[in-house]
Amino acid sequence: MDKELLAMLVCPLCQGKLKYDREAQELHCVYDGLAYPIEEGIPVMLPEAARPLDVDEKLPPSPGRTGEA
Numbered sequence: 001m002d003k004e005l006l007a008m009l010v011c012p013l014c015q016g017k018l019k020y021d022r023e024a025q026e027l028h029c030v031y032d033g034l035a036y037p038i039e040e041g042i043p044v045m046l047p048e049a050a051r052p053l054d055v056d057e058k059l060p061p062s063p064g065r066t067g068e069a
């Protein structure tokens with residue numbers, strides 16, 4: 001995956017920066033909780049192609065809720 005290309009990519013929904021998951025070959029938007037697939041080196045930046053991230057892949061909802069478990 002081209003680093004320069006990756007730096008240009010933003011989430012189509014929130015225009016946020018994406019996190020590249022090399023192992024899964026996905027681009028993660030932690031803000032929307034979506035993972036965009038990379039097919040044959042080409043990121044598929046379509047919300048309808050993305051899968052929802054698992055809960056532990058997302059950012060914590062808000063600070064101040066930790067430590068209650």
Ligand SMILES: [Zn+2]
Nearest residue numbers: 011014029032
């Ligand atoms: Zn987003």
